[in-house]
Amino acid sequence: MITLKVNDRVLTLDEEGFLVNPADWSEEAAHLLAKSEGIELTERHWKVIRFAREYYETNGASPTLRQISKGAGVPTKELFSLFPKGPAKKVARIAGIPKPAGCV
Amino acid sequence: MAAENRHMAFICSKGNLDMAYPALIMGWAALGNGVDVTIFFTFWGLDIINKKYMGKLKLPPVGIAGMRTGMMGFPVDFGIPQIVGVLPGMTEVATAIMRKKIAELDVPPVPEFIEMLMDAGAKLYACKMTVDMMGLSQEDFPEGVEIVTAGDFIDLTDGAQIIFI
Numbered sequence: 552m553i554t555l556k557v558n559d560r561v562l563t564l565d566e567e568g569f570l571v572n573p574a575d576w577s578e579e580a581a582h583l584l585a586k587s588e589g590i591e592l593t594e595r596h597w598k599v600i601r602f603a604r605e606y607y608e609t610n611g612a613s614p615t616l617r618q619i620s621k622g623a624g625v626p627t628k629e630l631f632s633l634f635p636k637g638p639a640k641k642v643a644r645i646a647g648i649p650k651p652a653g654c655v
Numbered sequence: 656m657a658a659e660n661r662h663m664a665f666i667c668s669k670g671n672l673d674m675a676y677p678a679l680i681m682g683w684a685a686l687g688n689g690v691d692v693t694i695f696f697t698f699w700g701l702d703i704i705n706k707k708y709m710g711k712l713k714l715p716p717v718g719i720a721g722m723r724t725g726m727m728g729f730p731v732d733f734g735i736p737q738i739v740g741v742l743p744g745m746t747e748v749a750t751a752i753m754r755k756k757i758a759e760l761d762v763p764p765v766p767e768f769i770e771m772l773m774d775a776g777a778k779l780y781a782c783k784m785t786v787d788m789m790g791l792s793q794e795d796f797p798e799g800v801e802i803v804t805a806g807d808f809i810d811l812t813d814g815a816q817i818i819f820i
Contacts, residue, residue: 627771628774630775639688
């Protein structure tokens with residue numbers, strides 16, 4: 552179990568680095584989670600993160616990369632450069648939602 | 656992070672519709688998880704990246720025990736006699752059903768999938784011997800596909816996990 556301190560709150564991450572309780576997420580938490588992945592968040596990152604959170608809140612499941620690319624209007628190439636080396640997990644980690652269960 | 660990234664290499668040797676998707680889906684999943692991906696297309700597998708055929712891959716129904724009526728939406732699930740599979744038009748029927756099933760899962764058609772993989776950083780190679788044997792050239796493949804020899808492929812996948820399909 553890993554913990555992350557955001558302001559006065561302590562958030563719990565599972566052993567793969569995903570937020571245990573997606574409701575604990577905040578924008579400050581996203582910045583810290585991104586930093587731990589070596590990513591400095593820009594407006595384009597936020598577009599992806601906000602879409603992923605909304606998708607999760609609406610569907611109760613994390614979006615796959617293809618759903619993010621189509622839904623957020625961010626091309627595959629850009630998605631892989633915004634979240635290098637494994638965007639599927641990185642987007643979910645930073646957005647504070649569970650590991651995506653879909654394949655494509 | 657480890658200095659050397661995990662690397663998976665897929666060898667696609669078959670060009671039927673159902674033999675194209677395993678490498679595409681696993682390769683995509685690997686890229687999404689930060690794993691380097693190389694795909695080598697050889698023999699019939701070359702159709703998967705042949706611009707003329709990649710969108711027209713077929714699923715001939717003969718010899719596939721899993722081809723049952725249940726997957727076509729019939730309430731009774733029974734095997735389809737092999738003799739039915741050889742009738743003219745059955746390959747088109749089976750192909751159409753499989754395409755529909757794939758699209759229902761929001762999995763893209765092969766040409767779009769290949770483009771997605773390259774956009775995501777996968778390296779795609781065509782087998783030189785097959786290219787020569789079939790009288791093909793660079794123009795027959797999407798931009799970004801490289802024609803390499805078997806020896807090149809061995810060098811390019813040093814240390815990779817190899818999956819033969």
